[in-house]
Amino acid sequence: MYTKIRAIDVVRVPPERLGDELQPTVKEMLQDNLEGRMDKKIGMVIAILDVVDMKEGRIIIGDGGVYYETVFDMLVFKPKMQEIVEGEVVEIVAFGAFVAIGPLDGLLHISQITDEYISHDEKGEKLVTKDTGKTLGEGDKLRARIVAISLNEMDPGDSKIGLTMRQPGLGKLEWIEEEREKEKKGEQENKL
Numbered sequence: 629m630y631t632k633i634r635a636i637d638v639v640r641v642p643p644e645r646l647g648d649e650l651q652p653t654v655k656e657m658l659q660d661n662l663e664g665r666m667d668k669k670i671g672m673v674i675a676i677l678d679v680v681d682m683k684e685g686r687i688i689i690g691d692g693g694v695y696y697e698t699v700f701d702m703l704v705f706k707p708k709m710q711e712i713v714e715g716e717v718v719e720i721v722a723f724g725a726f727v728a729i730g731p732l733d734g735l736l737h738i739s740q741i742t743d744e745y746i747s748h749d750e751k752g753e754k755l756v757t758k759d760t761g762k763t764l765g766e767g768d769k770l771r772a773r774i775v776a777i778s779l780n781e782m783d784p785g786d787s788k789i790g791l792t793m794r795q796p797g798l799g800k801l802e803w804i805e806e807e808r809e810k811e812k813k814g815e816q817e818n819k820l
Contacts, residue, residue: 629705629706629707629708629711629713629729629730630674630703630704630705630730631671631703631704631705631706632677632701632702632703632704633670633701633702633703633704634680634699634700634701635699635700635701635702636697636698636699636700637658637662637697637698637700638695638696638697638698639654639657639658639661639695639696639698640657640691640693640694640695641653641654641657641685641693641694641695641696642692642693643692643693645657646694650682650696651679651682654679654682654696654698655676655678655679655700658676658679658698658700658702659675659676662676662702663675663676664784665781665784666779666780666781666784666787667781668779668781670704670706671704671705671706671707671779672704672705672706672730672731672732672779672784673702673703673704674702674703674704674705674731675702675703676700676701676702677700677701677702677703678700678701679698679699679700680699680700680701681698681699682696682697682698682699683696683697683698684696705730705731705732707729707730707732707734707774707777707789708774708777709774709775709776709777710773710774710775711773711774712771712772712773712798713729713734713771713772713773713774713791714729714769714770714771714772714801715727715728715729715734715769715770715772716728716767716768716769716770717736717764717765717766717767717768717769717770718733718766719733719766720748720753720754720755720764720765720766721748722738722748722750723737723738724736724737724738724739724740724741724755725741725755725764727770727772727791729789729791731784732784732787732789733789734772734774734789734790734791735788735789735790735791736770736772736791736792736793737790738755740775740790740791740792740793740794741755741764741793741794741799742757742762742793742794742799743794744757744758744759744760744762745757745758745759746758749763752765753765753766762800762803764800768800768801768802769800769801770793770798770799770800770801771793771797771798771799771801771804772791772792772793772798773791773792773793773795773798774789774790774791775790775791775792776788776789776790777789777790
């Protein structure tokens with residue numbers, strides 16, 4: 629999900645910035661140009677961590693800026709298929725829940741929450757299971773698996789990530805803990 633990557637890029641330092649200290653200026657230019665950008669191959673750039681190396685600057689005729697080939701480290705976020713993620717519910721809608729996983733939101737469709745029938749409680753802004761009465765609402769923390777990814781380079785906010793909680797070990801963290809307690813209690817009773 630989060631990865632540190634070493635990359636190479638050419639950075640243009642405009643003429644008005646040539647008197648500034650070079651390495652911090654180049655880092656700032658990289659931050660302005662890359663942070664928040666989405667690339668399908670590497671993912672979303674979260675932060676430029678450090679400028680590792682810079683070659684000697686080059687000048688192009690008719691351009692007052694100086695171009696520096698720069699090696700730098702950056703932190704990226706790239707969701708992977710079948711990856712187990714933890715996140716927080718940020719919005720409940722009639723068809724499911726949106727879950728914040730890193731800088732992007734994933735959709736947990738109502739059919740992927742549990743095997744039970746689920747209804748949408750508009751007043752309480754929650755999803756409620758029919759048989760056990762379990763609820764899922766804003767602010768709840770959960771563990772899910774990524775089942776679909778569609779990253780949008782032009783508009784990262786329009787990227788789509790599909791999630792599921794329909795397998796053992798996944799679900800709202802409270803539900804997982806309750807299940808563990810039941811298993812422990814069952815094991816202790818079997819020992820007696």
